[in-house]
Amino acid sequence: MDRTILHSDANAFYASVEAAINPELKGRAVAVCGAAENRHGIVLAKSELAKRMGVKTGMANWQAKRLCPDLVIVPPHHDIYAKFSRRLHEIYERYTDRVEGYGLDECWLDVTGCPMSPRAIADELRAVVKKELGITVSVGVSFNKVFAKLGSDMKKPDAVTEITRESFKNMVWKLPCSDLLFCGRATTEKLKTFGIFTIGDLAKAPPALIAKRLGKNGEMLQKYANGLDDSPVAKVGEEEEVKSVGHGITCVADLTSIDEANVVFVALTQDIGQKLRYLNLQARGIQVTVRDSDLHFESWQQLLPEPTQCAADLSKAATALLKTRYGWRKTIRALTVSAIHLESVNDPCQLSFFGSDPKLRRVEGALDKIREKFGDGAIKPATLLGDNKLPEEKPAQSPPPGGIQH
Ligand SMILES: [Mg+2]
The missing domain is CATH 1.10.150.20 (5' to 3' exonuclease, C-terminal subdomain)
Incomplete structure (x- = not known):
């Protein structure tokens, strides 16, 4: 018997959550930006309206503002996104015990054998998420995970796309x-x-x-x-053990220096740190993968001085590793950084710059060391990113669920 798989993807997740918790943002063009107070910060996520005005992920704040003068720029609230992600899972688990997350805002559900029709379940999910969380999802319905995911991308926001055995050749x-x-x-x-x-x-x-x-x-x-x-689709509680958390990006213009690479690492590790904190894991090692302008891969690993889940530690280590290992015979087309050798943390640190907890001081210390080494700009993603090194919205290649195997 064919399976019935749903893939539910929250639309413009960060920006939608911001609007859900702050009704003043509803119906406005919103961009979630690193270093929101600084015109050199970069856009991490944008609302549907901002997207229609041409605002893109990776763009400098000032560029986004120029394209869209009414743009509201807000800083990211990663802990709140993680909370919304858990609440999404709770909703999905009312329908099936086979719920497998993919990133914070995407999930597969295996609803094979449910008495409701697949489309009825998908429509109900959309309605329930909207009512309870105030955000929208797009749902793909198909007979396997790959086409379900493709379906959730085909119509957005707040839509359902069904891809069947009969229709996939025409649709896909x-x-x-x-x-x-x-x-x-x-x-x-x-x-x-x-x-x-x-x-x-x-x-x-x-x-x-x-x-x-x-x-x-x-x-x-x-x-x-x-x-x-x-x-x-993995069963709840039986998801494959996460072996690594990685994030990669393909640059629109090749990277030509360690300073440019550092800026990309700073941006990529924000998401990795967030995901590690969400999973309650810390990394004992780091891996950097480079694809050069000839599309050749090179990859290196290194242990970290101490286990961490802090973005600043990871980007610092990634930059240092690339600096010692990459010869720059070719410019860099794509960069991936992964936190590896993961272990669980019993007492996760909340990344904050103002706390008095020793762990938080260590975070500050790490940032200070980066500043010493690379100058103030090292922790402001857009300062070095400039106008022409805009990363693509799509990751170079997402690691499979469960991470990259080593
Ligand atoms: Mg999404």
Whole structure:
């Protein structure tokens, strides 16, 4: 029997949560920005309205403001996003015990065998989330996880898209390969070089060619394109142990110096620190992966002086690691940083700059050391990011749920 999988994705999650907790923001163009008080901060997330005005993730605050003069800039509230994420899970768990999170704002649900029709469940989920949390979700409904996720991206906000065995060739095959889960920019570019542009092209390509040119990853993507994905939705409490928490980005313009790379690390590690705190984990090591302008990969790992879940420690270590190991024979197209060798923390530190707790002082200490080493700009993402190094909205390649295996 075919499974019924839903993928629910909260629309413009950070900005929507900000509007849900502060009704004055409702219906306005909102951007959640690092260093919100500083015109050189960068946009971390934006509302639907801000997006329509051209505001993009990674843009400097001043650029966003120029595009959208009425833009309301607010600082991020990661703890509140984590709370909303838990409440979303609680709602999903009323329908099934198979609920698997993917990031803070996305979830798969396996509702196979539920008496309600899949679309009715999806519509009810939308309504319940809107009523109880004041935010909207887009839901994809399909017979596997990959197409359910694709469906949740096809119509937003506050919508349902169903992809069936009968309809997937019509609905999915015309889309670009990059819409497929785990088809990052390098893979997309490589596929283009041998004439594969759409998911349909990939589905119908000679398997031997794909295997030869793209290896295991290519074979997996070709299966996905043909609707062959039987990976299960994890049971609540039985999600795969997280082995790493990583975040990557492909830069619109290549990075040419360690200072530019540092700015990207500072931005990427914000999300990693947040996720570690959410999962109650700390990292004992760090991994940096570089894809250069020739699309070659290089990757290095290092243990950290002490376990941490603080973004500043991670970005500092990532920058130091890249500085000692990368030769800059080529400029850098994409960067990924991962927190590895994870262990649980019994007493998670809340990242704050003003506390008196020794852990918090240590955070401040780490930031001070970065300032000493790289100058004040090192902790203000946009200062070095400048106008032309805007990261793409899409991660270079998201690690699979459960993290990258080592
Ligand atoms: Mg989302």
